[in-house]
Amino acid sequence: MATKTELSPTARESKNAQDMQVDEVLIPRKVPSLCSARYGIALVLHFCNFTTIAQNVIMNITMVAMVNSTSPQSQFNGSSEGLPVDSFGDLNKAPESLSAKAPVYDWSPQIQGIIFGAVGYGGILTMAPSGYLAGRVGTKRVVGVSLFATSFLTLCIPLAADFGIVFLIVTRIVQGLSQCSVIGGQFAIWEKWGPPHERSRLCSIALSGMLLGCFSAILIGGFISESLGWPFVFYIFGGIGCVCCLLWFIVIYDDPTSYPWISTSEKEYIISSLKQQVRSSQQPLPIKAVLRSLPIWSICLGCFSHQCYITATALLTLSCALSTLCQSGIYINVLDIAPRHSSFLMGASRGFSSMAPVIVPTVSGFLLSQDPEFGWRNVFFLLFAINLSGLIFYLIFGEADVQDWAKERKLTRL
Template identity: 60%
Template sequence: MATTAEASPTTGKSNYTQDLQMDEKHIPRKVPSFCSVRYGVAYVTQLCNFTLIAHNVIINITMIAMVNGTDHQSQVNGSTERLPIDLSGDLNKAPEKLPAGAPVYNWSPQIQGLIFSAVNYGMVLTPAPSGYLAGRIGAKRVVGAALFGSSFLVLCTPLAAEFGVVYLIITRTVQGISQGSGLGGQFALWEKWGPPHERNRLCTIALSGMTLATFITIFLGGFISQTYGWPFVFYIFGGIGCVCSFLWFVLVYDDPVSHPWISISEKEYIVSSLAQQARPSKQSLPIKAMLKSLPLWSLFLCCFSFQWLITVLIVYIPTYINSLYIVSTRDNGILSAIPFIASWVFGLLGGQVADLLLIKGVRLGTVRKITTLLGNLPSSVLLVALPYLKSSYMATVALLTASCGLAPLTQSGVYINALDIAPRYSSFLFGISRGFAQIAAVLAPIVSGYLLNQDPEFGWRNVFLLLFAINILGLIFYLIFGEADIQDWAKERKLTRL
């Protein structure tokens, strides 16, 4: 199989690399990446992920304006300081007032934590079913419907907030169901569109839309909130989402065979490169064998711990900066967005590095663990150092940028490990792993909000120490038990019936 990583006793090279070399003798020459439909599908999926995550993180920057971000008396840290220079160049310029028409609410840090996490309630339940459903009826229908549903609910968010916190939480919960379906269902595409030796690049291109969305949404969200009012952030990105859902239905197809504009040579290349892989089975899922699989559990737990790290970064960077420094919503958006442009760049580079290591003969399992380690450990260590350097805003932004920049390297590691250990059930397992991750996305804002509300002096230190402990435990478990070989229960002859 092209996705195994067992060492050859004679050459020391992985079977993964050997199989790729053997396959290339029997398949047509690949179409250049910039001219290929498969990379076009990856970029459209990137746009889809951009839209879904933009809808998810909008409230992280608008919350500063929604709870009266100029009132620093109510922040969890009693002492704040003004930046030495305003980002527009004016010394000691006071933050601009928000537009008068934008409503302001009196929400405590604990209530804010509940609102932040609400979107993840639905995302816990939907990735696994949507991944399984996409494997049956196609990712085009599942993801397209999810993208439109999320866009519509984003447009309704300002009205829900006006009705009250309960209505806002309900709206974001249903929105999470749509977003979870979109994120969980899209992985079925790469079973039919991703040649094994290009899968890292295709997946990281698609996943990079998430970090790019965080950067652009927070960056522009601060400007829009400051100029027009925070409701317009939801209206603008909701409208963009409606357009993107139309493009998805027009441009994306479930497999190369059904695509009307793909060239014959590229179609033959993709189909031939996937010919030796296990086909999705219509038989029952081997649930008992899955529950006993330590490599699978290590994948799930590492996804959980890594998502805790990502959630704290995405949700709380604007709030953290707002709690330390007196800045306008616009300037907060600029400072909070800087770390995520580094995250986007490193996420793209991570896929290239992973594929290069595989071509050089490094074992697939080793590549997965190296990229996971580099994405987890340094990022969590840097966050633990943050509370001790809060007197310098330049050091704060630098550490946040380094932490966010390194984290996406994990996208080439544990994030796509399900394709290695069980390609037959990868859509379902991607959904399960996303579901585990979303449990962390639900708990992290709630627990962090509680810690910030209970301990104003050391709240942030406690948040980051807890993050570090959870992240390290998940990482250690994956480094010990993680694998990249196809598991026996994922092979046709070993299929377990219930």
């Protein structure tokens, strides 16, 4: 009995030690974010989003230099070589800084609206499939190939415009297919790289590249057009995209287990953090439940209304600044309510919102042609109504908890 009494505390101590070891394995130790692999992935995605959005926006800047008039009275759709003339028709008084070799086209506001909106047609078709495909074959392939495609097509824009309006519109549509595949396919990477409590931060870092890309393209696009000619805007940003694509294929891996430069502690931290989200590849996407889910529709409508944009300058600047808060709210809300199907649903919501870049330029061109003097006022009133309705719908039906149809279900057989 004495022997048993002496061994009993030792056995208890041994058991407690084992429990402490188990707890250390189950409870992940947070790895500092500075210089970590997962934040490096977010930074690379930041530059990819910077490149993609810059390539999307530069047409809005170069259009001023590409056409000889942006007024609604221009109805002729031909093209001409040389400098735009001034209001008195004097070619010699045209701005000397513009390149004489850059072609100038006569495009009406309706044609310009179609050119602006053409890139959005691709988004409607590819945003959701790209997210689903990235979840199946890997984000590295989907985003990498799409990034190269949009960069190459950006280089081809001046040549396509020279061939004719049809070639330019087709090029823009295919470019939209590629750009939206980059945006829709990137979210699948956080299913294996993003610890649940860090996903919002990681996604925000990656998505903030969109704002920087838009800002940079608007800031320097005009300077490049004035000094070198508008074709060089496409050449420069297309070349940046090719370099970024090379960086993508070298640095990015689909999961931390295959990443060659990640530390052991960070790898264990990410893997142990994701063990709580067991994913069954056999569980299908509940399409009917998704279509009946008001939180999903609130995300889609919120993204749509956000995509649709005086003291005008002050209000527009403030609007752009505040709209960036949507990146860490509406746009990644799917990761909260349905992490299991986030890659597809993120692409689906983005795809739904991509109808806005198609509809808005076309409708704006129509309103401007109908009322050249007050057309812009009607455009902004319409956009205000769309934004407000999307906000109200999201505030009423938006959720942050995992939905019942997105939870793990154990299949039992009778």
